[in-house]
Amino acid sequence: MGEGEDEYQQQTPLLTNLPLQLPPSPSSDGHYKRTGTTWTATAHIITGVIGSGVLSLAWSTAQLGWIAAPVVILIFAGITNVSAFLLCDCYRSPQPETGLIRHRSYMEAVKFNLGRNSIWVCGLFQQISLYGTAVAYTITSAISMRAIQKSNCYHKEGHQATCAYGDTFYMLLFGAVQIVCSQIPDFRNMEWLSMLASIMSFSYASIGFALGFAKVIGNGRVKGSISGVHTATTAQKVWKVSQALGDIAFAYPYSIILIEIQDTLKSPPPENQTMKKASMTAILITTFFYLCCGCFGYAAFGDQTPGNLLTGFGFYEPYWLIDFANACIVVHLMGGYQVYSQPVFAVVEKWCAERFPNNGFVNNSYTIKIPLLPGLTINLLRLCFRTCYVLSTTGLAMLFPYFNEVLGLLGALNFWPLTIYFPVQMYFVQRKIAPWTRSWIILQAFSIFCLLVSLVALVGSVEGLITAKLS
Template identity: 90%
Template sequence: MGEEEVEAHQQQIPLLINLPLQLPPSPSSNGQYHKRTGNTWTATAHIITGVIGSGVLSLAWSTAQLGWIAGPLSMLIFAGITIISAFLLCDCYRSPQPETGHIRHPSYMEAVKYNLGRESIWVCGVFQQISLYGTAVAYTITSAISMRAIQKSNCYHKEGHQAPCTYGDSFYMLLFGAIQIVCSQIPDFRNMEWLSILASIMSFSYASIGFALGFAKVIGNRRVKGSISGVQTATIAQKVWKVSQALGDIAFAYPYSVILIEIQDTLKSPPPENQTMKKASMTAVLITTFFYLCCGCFGYAAFGDQTPGNLLTGFGFYEPYWLIDFANACIVLHLVGGYQVFSQPVFAVFEKWCAEKVPNSGFVNNSYTIKIPQLPVLRINLLRLCFRTCYVLSTTGLAMLFPYFNQVLGLLGALNFWPLTIYFPVQMYFVQRKIEPWTRNWIILQSFSFFCLLVSLIALVGSVEGLISERLS
């Protein structure tokens, strides 16, 4: 069967389940070839590292605001939205090209540029860089809270639960920043599979501990706390703000569209990259949804209206203190990898731009080898060293200025959920599949996009109000 016949046959297959083409390796849209060795499991590890992050710790609080029906249902709805978005985006990794048959797009922005043009790439670039940068800030905040929680847990164990045990976050943010300055010298995604696998193991560990502690506390209480309507507030307006912020937190916890194509570009072919990526996406979302429901529901069942904003650091749990310490240590180790997963695309965009602007600069393009006894050979690039160090310092400084966990997560989730997870993937899919306006598939996907826009706007308003209230209080 010729390639034209395969494409014609694909048009008969229902929306979102098109058969992938078996294609030979092709150049990326920047003309470069890279050795790609990734598979379903490495892609799943990258996704889980990016998805199960600090967002999972806020889901019990989100469930408490929404109640027993709306809370779990919201998580399932966002899981479904994430899978649909991921499947749309997977099919946008390759584009037909007369000369080479198909061309690969190594990044989200390259795919937008090729499919939607230069005007769209500026809008997409702003939202993508805000999303990635904001996630790095959120991870810095979360890691500091977890490191402080270890010290606080030990203090409570020694001094009693009524002891003040108050500690600041600044020192821990600076410590996390120092670690990230070192880790940021990893050249790109293809060199950090080991870090993603380690981070994935850590995420499973602390999510399992959060679920187990919640389950144990429910058994100890001998009843399930909470209600259908969720936490009661003094006014209807306050309830609306809290519900909106909870939706923003859930929106932050799920999507990974902003790094999906970067992950897909690490996959070997054959089998086709979109086929492998869809399997990895389905596996990762099912796993994360299971942990999210367990942590969110059992956390709410254990604490009811008193559910803390961060399940493992809000100190509903005090004992066994060593297990709390271990869980928070796992969070920190996971966030070390998660920070890199979300920061590497930012590094790649800036460094590629510099290389194109000044191709003859030694500062930009030359690498220097440093050999330290008993350690692997280090290759240092001066641009990479300077830019990435400044980037880490800026995220650390902003985290110290706005150390508000739930509010920051909600704002980031609401701000970037619709444009990056829904709008651009849908529009690129229209171009890829040549879907005409007002056809059945066009109406379905546009309705889907409009619904997600409304949810995003509601969550954005509530999260901004929460951040302003916290800053003024």
């Protein structure tokens, strides 16, 4: 570590993401060791990015057509990469008294660079985005578990069988698993889960790509058209295209968890260099899979492309491979749910710890000895709050079980403020960029363009959700 880092550690106490946890690996000066590398950061990013969004990309490609869809996917990849690079440089900030200081969360960076007024707006959008993603993952996991049952039914009864099953039981089952997983203290304790989830995401994305490719070969032709799916009216086409933009927007950005991931990285080398390398690697990998799944899915089914590539049952055989792919999705989403929920847990529990420093319910931890297993550390606030959080996301998912519509709405609602506006504004402060300079004009134009895209996607996604609820 450099001189600024040493000076900072000597003068300023460490503010962890979750101050209630017991230190797993204290260094000599009592601070937590950060042991993350490029590969662990890449695993965290892929776990957060390649999620339920990849399964809707074939449908999105079908709405946009052969030319527009790949171009839009590449544009969103570029936008996400620019945003990530801007945000990586906001992890550290100079301070006259203490030298360089670290921000351990997206919210801390916004508060330091943009002030208290901005943090309220940012906090609202961030918590909605994180909470909404947890709801979306609950919906997707239930759909995938139901698809396994339907796949087995179709194999036994034939492809024309009814094979109708509900989602409620599977949502409750996923919620029960998340109640247990939510007791993982924070990001520092879940590297193994992110690694496992990343392997699962590669597996099912590869299976989706391979099945689409095989079906194209079996069909003997490439389906689809330049204009995409034909609709009865121009208005319907506009709504579908807008919703497709929202789905693609949901599939990419991870800005709201980037700084939390960056805070796990060891230094040297500087964290921003490592994080930029991890971001570039993760975005290249995800873009490859997105293009493969989206394009080959559309090429295989054309206008009949399902909303969810692996659960819409364009593919029936081999049924065991469909089952395995959906099982991989469920395992991946178990980790993805935690990646997006841990920042919410950290904000609430940190606030409680600061507000009630002497309260035993908030601050005391208890170790339970289980035969043949490591001791289990329980904090009552963590147990109660996180259980209620999981129950609420499960209940909301049961109320709005609409896959494509929910993904589009979440992507459109949060894409511009969290992925574009706040990173750009913080970068202006970090680099002291004056208004109306060349860099200021370019970044402001970039921000305005992304705002217009978000508004178009938001209108289409709201219309889609209302239509799905009424139908």
